[in-house]
Amino acid sequence: MAGTAFPDDLRAAQTRLHQATAELAALCRTLPWSVEPLDGWPGREHPHTGAVTGGRAPSRGWTEEEREAVDRLRARCAELSLEVAGHPFWQQVETGERVRARSALKHATRSEAFPGTAEAA
Numbered sequence: 001m002a003g004t005a006f007p008d009d010l011r012a013a014q015t016r017l018h019q020a021t022a023e024l025a026a027l028c029r030t031l032p033w034s035v036e037p038l039d040g041w042p043g044r045e046h047p048h049t050g051a052v053t054g055g056r057a058p059s060r061g062w063t064e065e066e067r068e069a070v071d072r073l074r075a076r077c078a079e080l081s082l083e084v085a086g087h088p089f090w091q092q093v094e095t096g097e098r099v100r101a102r103s104a105l106k107h108a109t110r111s112e113a114f115p116g117t118a119e120a121a
Contacts, residue, residue: 010087017080018113024073034059
């Protein structure tokens with residue numbers, strides 16, 4: 001599939017999908033582990049080493065603004081996924097080759113989505 005000429009609008013939609021997905025992942029990494037406020041729990045001490053593993057600090061939960069931001073980005077990712085998957089281009093690709101073509105599109109547009117990086121999230 002190397003050298004496949006993808007339509008410009010399909011490439012642009014896939015590039016925006018890469019960016020939206022990365023933005024959502026970055027946001028989620030900054031949020032508390034629980035959407036709702038929850039108590040944490042202590043870790044367990046290893047009987048021989050005394051090392052404490054596991055456990056969680058309490059979660060303050062997400063603010064309404066954080067929930068809205070996540071919802072907005074998830075909706076954007078879903079919208080872009082439908083735009084890419086439903087593009088008329090895929091009808092001209094043999095059924096057995098569509099997975100390879102889809103992977104080629106993702107690979108071809110990753111550097112457009114994240115200029116200056118070899119590989120992104």
